[in-house]
Amino acid sequence: MIxxxxxxxxxxxxxxxxxxxxxxxxxxxxxxLDVGCGTxxxxxxxxxxxxxxVVGVDSSRELLARFQANFPHVPVVxxxxxxxxxxxxxxxxxxxxxxxxxxxxxxxxxAIANIASALRPGAVFLFTSGDVHGSTDGAPMNGxxxxxxSYSVDGYRELLRARGLTxxxxxxDPADNFCYQSRxxx
Ligand SMILES: C[S@@+](CC[C@H](N)C(=O)[O-])C[C@H]1O[C@@H](n2cnc3c(N)ncnc32)[C@H](O)[C@@H]1O
Numbered sequence: 578m579i580x581x582x583x584x585x586x587x588x589x590x591x592x593x594x595x596x597x598x599x600x601x602x603x604x605x606x607x608x609x610l611d612v613g614c615g616t617x618x619x620x621x622x623x624x625x626x627x628x629x630x631v632v633g634v635d636s637s638r639e640l641l642a643r644f645q646a647n648f649p650h651v652p653v654v655x656x657x658x659x660x661x662x663x664x665x666x667x668x669x670x671x672x673x674x675x676x677x678x679x680x681x682x683x684x685x686x687x688a689i690a691n692i693a694s695a696l697r698p699g700a701v702f703l704f705t706s707g708d709v710h711g712s713t714d715g716a717p718m719n720g721x722x723x724x725x726x727s728y729s730v731d732g733y734r735e736l737l738r739a740r741g742l743t744x745x746x747x748x749x750d751p752a753d754n755f756c757y758q759s760r761x762x763x
Pocket of ligand 1 (some may be wrong): 615616618619634636637673674676679
């Protein structure tokens with residue numbers, strides 16, 4: 578099963594420095610939406626260690642079962658982020674690490690709109706994706722084919738701007754992930 582395989586492969590510290598820096602910048606007890614939270618390891622754990630109140634969203638029932646085994650007290654929503662109902666909850670930050678590029682362009686735009694609508698003024702949204710507009714086939718993972726989709730940096734800047742978010746930083750991390758840090762300003 579791909580969930581077993583993914584859970585065994587998601588090791589190391591990719592994303593940990595970026596999420597730790599984000600969490601450290603938030604007020605004590607901040608609420609954070611962890612989009613595509615997977616098993617929660619290692620990134621949700623970083624948020625919890627910094628005292629954040631986390632809500633996890635993931636479309637995979639299997640990965641969320643692992644998440645709930647790891648963090649039984651953290652609320653979760655099992656749904657695609659582009660259409661999930663967040664029940665009026667508002668957040669001080671959101672992360673979507675390694676998630677958006679699994680969605681096609683239209684779905685990414687819907688996801689960003691849904692996330693933006695759940696962010697308080699001043700909230701930060703950190704996500705990874707590509708930096709070149711297009712769709713490409715990635716290497717199969719455990720025999721499962723994946724297609725990746727990305728906007729350009731300017732494309733993401735405009736999508737974010739249309740939803741009241743300002744792109745503050747766009748950079749490649751040491752593990753070659755392209756990171757976008759934005760803030761709700763509108
Ligand atoms: C590469 S994993 C990253 C997991 C976690 N963020 C991490 O860094 O370890 C991608 C995750 O996004 C989830 N996912 C994919 N499409 C999604 C969608 N439309 N809505 C919510 N979650 C989604 C997958 O089930 C998976 O858990």
